[in-house]
Amino acid sequence: MTQLDLVSPTLFGLEGVCAQELKRMDAKNVRAENGRVLWDYTPESLVRANLCLRTGERVLLRLGRFSAPDFDALYDGTHALSWEEFIPREGAFPIRCRSVDSKLTSQQRCTAVVKAAVGDRLGRAYGLEQLPETGAEYAIRLFIMNDVAELYLDATGPSLHKRGYRAMSVIAPLRETLAAGMVLLSRYHGKGPLRDPFCGSGTIPIEAAMIARNRAPGLDRSFSAQRWAWLPSRLWLEEADRAMDLEYDGDYDIEGSDVDPQAVELARANAVKAGVEELCRFRVADATRFAPPEPAGRVVTNPPYGERILEKREAEGLYAAFGRAWKAVPEGWGLSLLSSHTEFERTFGRKADKKRKLYNGPLKCDLFLYNI
Numbered sequence: 001m002t003q004l005d006l007v008s009p010t011l012f013g014l015e016g017v018c019a020q021e022l023k024r025m026d027a028k029n030v031r032a033e034n035g036r037v038l039w040d041y042t043p044e045s046l047v048r049a050n051l052c053l054r055t056g057e058r059v060l061l062r063l064g065r066f067s068a069p070d071f072d073a074l075y076d077g078t079h080a081l082s083w084e085e086f087i088p089r090e091g092a093f094p095i096r097c098r099s100v101d102s103k104l105t106s107q108q109r110c111t112a113v114v115k116a117a118v119g120d121r122l123g124r125a126y127g128l129e130q131l132p133e134t135g136a137e138y139a140i141r142l143f144i145m146n147d148v149a150e151l152y153l154d155a156t157g158p159s160l161h162k163r164g165y166r167a168m169s170v171i172a173p174l175r176e177t178l179a180a181g182m183v184l185l186s187r188y189h190g191k192g193p194l195r196d197p198f199c200g201s202g203t204i205p206i207e208a209a210m211i212a213r214n215r216a217p218g219l220d221r222s223f224s225a226q227r228w229a230w231l232p233s234r235l236w237l238e239e240a241d242r243a244m245d246l247e248y249d250g251d252y253d254i255e256g257s258d259v260d261p262q263a264v265e266l267a268r269a270n271a272v273k274a275g276v277e278e279l280c281r282f283r284v285a286d287a288t289r290f291a292p293p294e295p296a297g298r299v300v301t302n303p304p305y306g307e308r309i310l311e312k313r314e315a316e317g318l319y320a321a322f323g324r325a326w327k328a329v330p331e332g333w334g335l336s337l338l339s340s341h342t343e344f345e346r347t348f349g350r351k352a353d354k355k356r357k358l359y360n361g362p363l364k365c366d367l368f369l370y371n372i
């Protein structure tokens with residue numbers, strides 16, 4: 001069998017951190033590209049990445065890559081892949097397509113062509129005119145970029161950012177993968193205090209607690225590939241055991257605060273669901289009076305951006321007030337703050353030592369880094 005690749009799409013800006021995570025998981029031949037990370041497929045690595053990856057959006061098994069300037073080429077390239085090695089007789093194979101900068105733009109037609117090509121190939125292999133599709137799901141994803149098609153099996157199902165601890169949310173919650181990425185980019189691994197003075201539903205402190213404890217974020221959820229017939233089911237247990245063996249025991253000083261008491265309640269409830277309520281605490285507090293007592297630590301935070309014009313001024317006022325509070329913070333403290341506001345540094349009153357471009361969904365943001 002030729003060497004297949006695993007692929008994890010990431011939010012733009014998190015490719016490097018995701019690649020680091022994979023290397024730490026012993027993934028081989030890790031390659032970061034724009035918006036995704038690739039590495040060599042092994043069954044163990046597919047399972048491990050699903051259970052342990054914090055910043056990747058999903059795990060895809062890439063089955064083929066070929067030029068597809070027209071529908072005939074898309075059909076032929078798809079039909080040439082040995083789908084019967086991966087999708088059993090009863091397997092269901094829903095299809096999702098995305099096309100970027102390519103001649104084939106109709107998602108509907110691309111979906112129909114891939115469905116027909118896979119169906120024809122499997123029908124011939126199993127001697128069936130109609131495939132039942134009554135069994136486990138082997139979801140297929142097609143991605144076409146610059147007329148090159150890539151076909152994947154989706155090993156994850158609901159995206160990896162759906163850890164399962166955030167059933168209810170505030171108005172502008174941060175994606176779990178982005179919160180984890182911010183914590184990792186701030187180089188927090190459990191040492192010293194961590195604060196989020198605009199914590200909302202608590203995503204940053206909760207992800208920080210899981211990072212401090214080295215708890216795999218996927219232990220409490222399920223994945224599509226758990227039902228794949230050809231993937232040894234014992235691997236899920238073995239990899240979960242391995243992940244739990246790697247957890248650290250310790251006391252951590254992680255605190256989230258917010259001016260909104262309801263957000264604080266929600267953050268507490270989410271921490272309980274995530275099983276980290278003993279590792280982080282939450283309280284009602286105004287960030288404009290932020291005053292950490294410790295000599296050194298990290299603030300990782302996501303204040304309101306003021307996306308709507310009426311709120312823009314309010315956000316500027318808040319940044320200015322937080323900036324005044326920051327002047328009194330002991331020198332050893334570092335700050336990683338995410339905002340899409342182009343005037344953040346000016347209103348905060350200090351230029352960042354470093355900036356990282358990150359996308360909060362479609363929103364282009366900067367992670368402003370001070371003393372990290």
Ligand SMILES: C[S@@+](CC[C@H](N)C(=O)[O-])C[C@H]1O[C@@H](n2cnc3c(N)ncnc32)[C@H](O)[C@@H]1O
Nearest residue numbers: 173174198199200201203258259260286287304
């Ligand atoms: C963008 S949200 C944070 C979302 C959070 N990262 C999450 O994942 O849910 C910004 C938060 O800042 C809070 N906030 C606004 N002004 C504040 C202030 N002066 N002090 C503390 N929190 C404030 C809001 O209540 C809101 O929950």
